[in-house]
Amino acid sequence: MTVTGAPVWAVVPAVAALLAVAFVGAAFDGVLRARASGPAASGVSSLLPGWRRPLVEFRRLLRQRNRETAADDRLLWRVGTAGPLVIAALMIAVVPFGGVTVADVPVGIVWFNAVDIMLWAVVWLAGWGPNSVYPLIGGYRFLAQALSYELPLMFALTAPAVGARSLRVGDAVEAQQGLWFVVWMPVAFLVFTGSVAAFSMWGPFASPVGEDAAGGVLADAAGVDRLLSSAGRYALLAAGSAMAVALFLGGGGGPWLPSWAWTLIKTLAVLSGLVLLRHRLPVLHPERLVTLGWLVALPAVLLQVLVVAVVVVLKG
Amino acid sequence: MQLAVFAMCAVVAVASGVAVFRVDSMARATYALALSFVAVGVAMLLLGLAYLGVVTILMMVMEMAIMAVFMIMFMMNPAGLMPMSMLHNKRGAQAISLGVFLVLAAGALLVPWPQHRAPRPADPTRAVGEAIMESKMLVMVGVGAVLFATIVAALVLAAGRSRYDGNVTRPSSEAR
Amino acid sequence: MFLVLAAALFAVGLFGALSQQSVVMVMMGLELMLNGVIVAGAAFWYFVAPARADGQLLVLVVITAMTVEMAMGFAVVTLLFRARDADMTDMAAELKE
Numbered sequence: 001m002t003v004t005g006a007p008v009w010a011v012v013p014a015v016a017a018l019l020a021v022a023f024v025g026a027a028f029d030g031v032l033r034a035r036a037s038g039p040a041a042s043g044v045s046s047l048l049p050g051w052r053r054p055l056v057e058f059r060r061l062l063r064q065r066n067r068e069t070a071a072d073d074r075l076l077w078r079v080g081t082a083g084p085l086v087i088a089a090l091m092i093a094v095v096p097f098g099g100v101t102v103a104d105v106p107v108g109i110v111w112f113n114a115v116d117i118m119l120w121a122v123v124w125l126a127g128w129g130p131n132s133v134y135p136l137i138g139g140y141r142f143l144a145q146a147l148s149y150e151l152p153l154m155f156a157l158t159a160p161a162v163g164a165r166s167l168r169v170g171d172a173v174e175a176q177q178g179l180w181f182v183v184w185m186p187v188a189f190l191v192f193t194g195s196v197a198a199f200s201m202w203g204p205f206a207s208p209v210g211e212d213a214a215g216g217v218l219a220d221a222a223g224v225d226r227l228l229s230s231a232g233r234y235a236l237l238a239a240g241s242a243m244a245v246a247l248f249l250g251g252g253g254g255p256w257l258p259s260w261a262w263t264l265i266k267t268l269a270v271l272s273g274l275v276l277l278r279h280r281l282p283v284l285h286p287e288r289l290v291t292l293g294w295l296v297a298l299p300a301v302l303l304q305v306l307v308v309a310v311v312v313v314l315k316g
Numbered sequence: 317m318q319l320a321v322f323a324m325c326a327v328v329a330v331a332s333g334v335a336v337f338r339v340d341s342m343a344r345a346t347y348a349l350a351l352s353f354v355a356v357g358v359a360m361l362l363l364g365l366a367y368l369g370v371v372t373i374l375m376m377v378m379e380m381a382i383m384a385v386f387m388i389m390f391m392m393n394p395a396g397l398m399p400m401s402m403l404h405n406k407r408g409a410q411a412i413s414l415g416v417f418l419v420l421a422a423g424a425l426l427v428p429w430p431q432h433r434a435p436r437p438a439d440p441t442r443a444v445g446e447a448i449m450e451s452k453m454l455v456m457v458g459v460g461a462v463l464f465a466t467i468v469a470a471l472v473l474a475a476g477r478s479r480y481d482g483n484v485t486r487p488s489s490e491a492r
Numbered sequence: 493m494f495l496v497l498a499a500a501l502f503a504v505g506l507f508g509a510l511s512q513q514s515v516v517m518v519m520m521g522l523e524l525m526l527n528g529v530i531v532a533g534a535a536f537w538y539f540v541a542p543a544r545a546d547g548q549l550l551v552l553v554v555i556t557a558m559t560v561e562m563a564m565g566f567a568v569v570t571l572l573f574r575a576r577d578a579d580m581t582d583m584a585a586e587l588k589e
Binding site for chain 2: 073076106107110111113114117120125140143167
Binding site: 326329330333334336337346349352356359360363364365368371372375379382383387390406408409410412414416417420421423424429430431432434435436440443444446447448452455459462463466470471473474 | 493494495496497498499500501502503504505506507508510511512514515516517519520521523524527530531534535537538539540541542543544545546548549551552553555556558559560562563564566567568569570571573
């Protein structure tokens with residue numbers, strides 16, 4: 001199954017698909033939260049089925065007034081809150097959906113890496129913009145976490161590139177015709193999905209938006225800003241899951257169904273796993289993540305890349 | 317079409333480079349520099365250097381995010397409340413840099429640069445990969461050693477521990 | 493034309509590196525100068541010697557050099573700040589006498 005590029009207007013359906021998958025993720029998260037809070041929760045929201053919560057939040061945030069703080073840096077704040085969604089759209093541009101990619105960049109894997117680095121800048125700007133203490137703390141926490149997960153993520157991206165002997169995402173998908181990469185690169189897959197959760201500030205990596213910092217980076221965002229930021233988090237999870245499917249889980253390969261259906265099913269499966277992380281693991285302090293990232297994840301993924309390289313050389 | 321894109325990249329790169337020293341806010345200065353680097357990365361994409369262009373953007377945005385942290389830490393100028401143009405020897409520096417620009421630009425436009433005769437490689441990424449691994453591996457080994465030395469040196473300098481690790485008397489408390 | 497862009501970036505960076513008082517701003521000037529070098533390296537590779545990978549390697553090494561310069565620069569500034577509570581280059585002139 002070869003992967004080809006698509007015309008420029010394919011961006012629109014691609015972003016629409018991204019938002020739809022992100023919405024499914026948000027609905028699943030709502031269901032889990034409703035189940036967690038149980039029948040003892042009070043208020044109107046307890047009467048709603050959990051999957052309606054994203055819609056309720058959407059309408060509420062559209063009606064809410066934008067918040068301005070004292071001496072805020074308006075331009076940088078807007079860039080910071082709108083950024084995650086734009087970055088998720090840039091990520092999805094190189095992921096093949098079925099046999100078609102929006103932008104068949106010859107260095108697609110490095111493109112994905114460069115785009116997720118932009119999150120460093122964007123989340124810090126969202127923390128700096130409102131000129132307020134708790135968002136600033138959230139922004140600094142994100143940078144501290146990012147230093148821990150970024151090197152393991154870079155090497156986890158190198159492993160399928162070595163396995164496919166190419167930096168094109170389409171080549172990585174085609175190289176998995178016989179055997180999915182997740183089978184012989186499990187460490188890289190785990191590190192990659194962990195990093196997807198980390199750059200979406202999700203689950204155990206949620207300290208930049210944590211409750212102990214009054215919402216962190218999202219503390220002063222209101223109205224459309226908050227909607228864009230929150231939607232951006234879910235969209236990042238969706239885009240990262242789609243990339244994990246393309247790089248490790250064989251893209252659109254599978255019997256009976258067309259390749260775009262398989263891509264969608266696998267993306268939703270990975271996304272559900274990631275959403276479940278939030279409800280199973282506690283939030284970790286960034287200092288513990290530094291130890292985890294540099295002493296555990298980095299040596300493991302380096303060994304993984306070594307194994308992959310040896311296998312590729314031996315296979316000729 | 318390519319000329320238009322290159323012109324736009326060049327203008328953005330130089331304008332944001334100038335903006336670094338003109339804006340009042342530290343965060344804006346840092347991200348103006350980041351914008352300049354992104355424009356340079358796009359210009360490199362025009363030269364067909366896909367991998368190098370994307371890697372430039374990657375590394376530079378990462379470095380600018382870290383530099384923003386250090387800017388805030390050291391410059392004590394909260395988000396542009398004070399006009400932030402702290403210069404010494406402005407006239408001299410302007411004269412020198414203008415002179416350097418004129419000399420270099422004259423050289424760039426007037427010197428008859430040699431034309432290449434060999435054809436361009438179809439895949440420059442593969443070419444640089446092979447060069448790194450085969451003929452130029454010594455460069456990479458050297459760079460690796462330099463990076464390791466940098467990590468050790470930066471940590472030693474910045475961690476602030478003395479030889480007698482246990483007494484944490486800081487030098488600033490004794491220098492007064 | 494690429495070389496003129498490189499010259500312009502280099503000149504703006506030189507102005508910054510020579511005239512700024514704060515160490516961090518001097519470093520930003522240095523980064524701009526190296527930015528000019530990167531553009532020049534890529535342009536020379538494309539127009540003069542595309543068959544060899546030396547130009548690309550130069551760009552990679554310059555990016556690494558920028559990272560090293562930033563790391564060491566910030567470590568030195570941290571130490572300077574701790575030792576004398578100032579980050580202005582004018583006040584760090586002891587080596588002068």
